[in-house]
Amino acid sequence: MIEVIPAIDIIGGRCVRLTEGDFKSIKIYDASPLDMAKRFEDAGLGRLHIVDLDGAKVGHPANLTVLELIASSTGLTVDFGGGIKTDDDITAVFEAGAAMASIGSVAVRSPEALERWLAKYGGERILLGADAREGKVAIDGWQTETELEVVTFLHGWFDKGVTQVFVTDISKDGGLAGPGLELYEEIISELPELRLIASGGVSETSDIERLDAVGCSGVIVGKAIYEGRIELEELSKYAG
Secondary structure (H helix, E strand, O other), X not given: OOXXXXXXXXXXXXXXXXXXXXXXXXXXXXXXXXXXXXXXXHOOOOEEEEEEHHHHHHOOOOOHHHHHHXXXXXXXXXXXXXXXXXXXXXXXXXXXOOOEEEEOOHHXXXXXXXXXXXXXXXXXXXXXXXXXXXXXXXXXXXXXXXXXXXXXXXXXHHHOOOOEEEEEEOOOOOOOOOOOHHHHXXXXXXXXXXXXXXXXXXXXXXXXXHHHHHOOOEEEEOHHHHOOOOOHHHHHHHOO
16 A cells, blocks of 8 residues: 655745745745654654755755754654755765655766765665656756656666655645646556655545555655645555
């Protein structure tokens, strides 16, 4: 069964959500990141996806204290991303308690660094993120578009040792209008052995069921939880 992975996006140490990656569309939520993490854990969920939006914007992790607090105060398996560019960055993320580092822009801008990290840490500790707009990869917190076809991009990294990826359909993210099923079907058809985590657009549990049917191994859910579209109790059956 598909695993539900709740998301916490952080700006200035607070839980926020953006729509289609637009920093002008920021919505701040009252709960602290630690409080939200504990709610997820209490609901029986085992994973947590943390996005350091400050880090993504400035180019280095900026909310490691939040990561350390959550990792030390819960038993959640945390993946953390946002601004990881250097060997020191990824070391700091792991030292702060992340089980996995989410890597995005580096895979495009500094592929040799990602190859080095895959060799050092293994595919199980690297979660490759591919953000797609109209089938093309976008980087730098979705602010920079490339000409890389997302399926070709993922294929190349799978051949180099990546075992798990999360793919965000930017046009769906934060819109609560349903996930990009066609994109995920295409990826799974081309790369059936790759563990694919869907991200973006989930608004109700039926979306999760559809992603499960397509063959996704996991789904990241954010705004639907914060907006009360999906109750945490509904997600306990998807705990990994």
